[in-house]
Amino acid sequence: MRHRPRDFSVVSGNAVTVAAASERAAPGRGGIEQGKVVNEVMPKEKIVEGGRAWPSANVLLTVGVVVVAIIVLGGVLLSGDDEPQGAATVPSDVLVDENSHRLTDAGDDSVTVVEFLDFQCPACAGYYRNITVDVERDYGDRITFVVRNFPLDNHPLALSAAKAAEAAGMQGKYAEMYHALYDNYEQWAVTEDAAEISDDEDRARAAFDRFAEEIGLDLERFHTDMDSDAVAKRIEADKADAEKAEVTGTPTLFVNGERFTPSGETFAEVKQQFRDRLDAELAQ
Amino acid sequence: MSTARATPVTGESSLERVVRWLYLVGGGIGLLASFVLMVEKVALLEDASYVPTCSLNPVLSCGSVMTTPQAAAFGVPNPLLGIAGFAMLVTAGGALASGFRPPRWFWLALQAGTTFGVLFVHWLIWQSLYTIGALCPYCMVVWAVTIPLFWYTTLHNLSHRPVGALLARYHSFVLTLWFVVIIALIGVRFWDYWSTLV
Numbered sequence: 057m058r059h060r061p062r063d064f065s066v067v068s069g070n071a072v073t074v075a076a077a078s079e080r081a082a083p084g085r086g087g088i089e090q091g092k093v094v095n096e097v098m099p100k101e102k103i104v105e106g107g108r109a110w111p112s113a114n115v116l117l118t119v120g121v122v123v124v125a126i127i128v129l130g131g132v133l134l135s136g137d138d139e140p141q142g143a144a145t146v147p148s149d150v151l152v153d154e155n156s157h158r159l160t161d162a163g164d165d166s167v168t169v170v171e172f173l174d175f176q177c178p179a180c181a182g183y184y185r186n187i188t189v190d191v192e193r194d195y196g197d198r199i200t201f202v203v204r205n206f207p208l209d210n211h212p213l214a215l216s217a218a219k220a221a222e223a224a225g226m227q228g229k230y231a232e233m234y235h236a237l238y239d240n241y242e243q244w245a246v247t248e249d250a251a252e253i254s255d256d257e258d259r260a261r262a263a264f265d266r267f268a269e270e271i272g273l274d275l276e277r278f279h280t281d282m283d284s285d286a287v288a289k290r291i292e293a294d295k296a297d298a299e300k301a302e303v304t305g306t307p308t309l310f311v312n313g314e315r316f317t318p319s320g321e322t323f324a325e326v327k328q329q330f331r332d333r334l335d336a337e338l339a340q
Numbered sequence: 341m342s343t344a345r346a347t348p349v350t351g352e353s354s355l356e357r358v359v360r361w362l363y364l365v366g367g368g369i370g371l372l373a374s375f376v377l378m379v380e381k382v383a384l385l386e387d388a389s390y391v392p393t394c395s396l397n398p399v400l401s402c403g404s405v406m407t408t409p410q411a412a413a414f415g416v417p418n419p420l421l422g423i424a425g426f427a428m429l430v431t432a433g434g435a436l437a438s439g440f441r442p443p444r445w446f447w448l449a450l451q452a453g454t455t456f457g458v459l460f461v462h463w464l465i466w467q468s469l470y471t472i473g474a475l476c477p478y479c480m481v482v483w484a485v486t487i488p489l490f491w492y493t494t495l496h497n498l499s500h501r502p503v504g505a506l507l508a509r510y511h512s513f514v515l516t517l518w519f520v521v522i523i524a525l526i527g528v529r530f531w532d533y534w535s536t537l538v
Contacts, residue, residue, distance in 0.1 A: 177404070
């Protein structure tokens with residue numbers, strides 16, 4: 057390239073237009089003309105000046121952005137490492153309230169599992185079907201399994217479902233409603249073709265009523281409780297504790313105050329990791 | 341040359357050459373990702389309890405993204421649009437490679453298509469990050485190819501204007517900055533999750 061760097065700034069619209077016009081006029085030679093034109097527009101990255109090769113401003117800026125991004129990321133990661141890893145343990149008074157619902161209760165000294173869940177979240181339903189329902193059955197007599205609400209805004213029926221579970225809890229049937237909601241997930245949480253998350257409140261409420269009847273609730277009281285302040289406050293309290301525990305998604309599980317972070321890629325692997333984790337805690 | 345990188349553009353190359361390869365390779369990758377997403381969608385329709393191959397954890401989860409209304413923004417699954425659109429780009433890339441010198445309207449149509457694609461993709465990024473709260477790996481592949489497809493198509497079509505010349509001089513800088521911003525947004529949004537993996 058014979059141009060010096062400053063020459064690029066004087067690539068004028070005119071010169072380019074002429075070249076483009078000649079390309080149209082003589083399509084047979086177009087390739088050559090086009091190559092010339094575009095070379096001026098998108099210059100060689102190495103510009104020879106006084107016999108030495110300099111990377112273009114574009115290359116320098118590109119490399120600069122990448123380097124800055126890596127430095128920032130590295131800095132954030134390193135500063136994060138300064139915090140003691142022990143801080144990952146969340147105090148038990150944040151995770152478990154006195155009146156939190158327990159699916160299983162092996163006493164305060166036992167291994168405590170706390171799950172923050174959203175009844176409409178597909179991942180939570182997946183965890184339920186593949187992991188927690190078995191854990192509840194197999195470890196029920198040895199662990200205390202606490203479930204807390206963390207309905208997410210992007211699941212339109214999650215709050216109603218949380219209210220239904222809490223209202224059932226008012227009549228002492230929280231666990232029954234919890235199971236009914238997940239066992240019959242496809243009856244209310246997803247559309248009838250199961251293609252997507254449902255936002256059909258009436259269909260969901262009708263399903264909740266069926267579950268309520270099946271588990272033997274006083275339906276009238278169930279309705280009153282669902283829309284009561286007491287139930288709303290319980291859910292808000294759960295969400296507030298979730299914030300304190302830095303829960304941002306569902307399902308989030310804690311084992312003895314420490315967040316369970318699976319690395320497995322399938323439910324089977326995660327299930328095994330979770331059970332190994334429980335076995336390790338139980339062995340202590 | 342690989343196009344989406346800050347690889348030096350060598351002397352004989354031109355924007356047309358970049359665009360040609362980008363359409364073939366980037367379009368091909370986009371086509372493959374859309375195709376896989378569609379296959380997963382069908383599997384999910386056949387069996388609601390099916391766990392897609394890309395549902396790795398609560399954040400990287402196709403399942404929770406694919407079942408949202410946003411995954412069928414125009415009433416049909418988004419991957420259908422991807423399959424049609426990326427197939428067209430691959431075809432255009434093949435035509436360009438064969439020596440086809442498209443008329444102006446052809447380039448304008450490509451501009452319209454890639455502009456629609458890039459706007460749609462950014463809406464989806466926004467939705468995925470701030471409304472759905474999960475990432476779908478195959479979808480992110482589509483994001484990653486759509487941006488350079490739009491960018492280099494635009495540069496090509498603006499190459500006869502001064503502003504186009506200016507942008508082309510900093511082509512990989514702009515593209516890299518674009519990617520870094522999106523990666524940063526993902527990092528910040530899901531920081532709590534990523535930090536627990538370290």
